């Protein structure tokens with residue numbers, strides 16, 4: 001089925017092709033310009049045309065509403081939370097025993113049932129003031145140390161990026177430890193959680209806090225931001241510390257893909273998924289979004305490499321997914337978003 005017929009061309013970004021050998025429809029939470037280079041490479045190699053429907057919300061609900069007639073073939077999104085939302089919402093189907101994909105995507109970065117696959121990772125790291133923080137190593141556990149009292153900034157505790165990290169703390173240490181850790185972290189905050197990750201770097205530049213938690217790719221987005229060049233100053237004020245580099249590794253989350261439940265172009269969808277999983281495609285994609293390819297040994301872009309090496313926590317993302325609910329409950333239980341007790 002033609003996506004363009006259903007949706008109107010204004011919402012589409014269709015890769016041009018002279019050798020159309022069928023097509024594949026992608027429902028994406030990722031901006032079309034971010035995935036265009038890798039999709040263009042796919043079309044060049046296979047002659048298969050790609051149609052992208054970009055949604056900033058309601059992707060799962062939309063596919064549910066379209067039901068058996070949904071044109072969706074492949075879903076592309078970020079964060080284990082959204083991949084699980086697609087799986088739990090019943091809009092994906094398993095891709096099992098696909099040796100090509102399974103060889104290129106390590107087992108800890110894909111669903112054991114094959115309902116989603118990671119393509120790139122992003123670390124949840126510490127942004128530290130270059131001026132005021134002398135440490136060049138840190139652990140998540142140490143963020144609870146009273147020496148950081150009044151010095152830490154963070155976004156909303158219920159945001160999926162933080163929930164992923166807190167879920168990994170539950171996996172590493174259990175619920176009781178994590179509750180105490182969250183309480184101590186909350187009491188080390190400079191103020192109530194607010195803003196996005198980039199705002200935390202801005203707050204460090206402004207002297208409001210010395211360290212913050214943020215995702216790696218935002219540093220690339222700030223460092224290269226020509227539209228809002230002041231963001232380069234925010235980035236210049238911080239250094240990245242990769243937590244737990246000396247032990248279990250830094251918490252990472254993924255961006256990924258899934259095969260849509262009623263994919264009308266299933267063969268082409270699988271070709272696309274195999275292509276996206278390949279090391280070369282991971283690199284093109286990762287470069288565009290300042291992330292890391294999931295394939296071990298595949299190098300990130302020069303901008304990302306300049307931050308130093310990351311050692312990703314090898315905890316399966318499916319385990320993190322399993323602890324997300326508990327993590328969210330703990331955030332409420334300790335009153336994380338109310339900020340420090342005075």
Ligand SMILES: [Fe+2]
Pocket residue numbers: 215
């Ligand atoms: Fe983000």
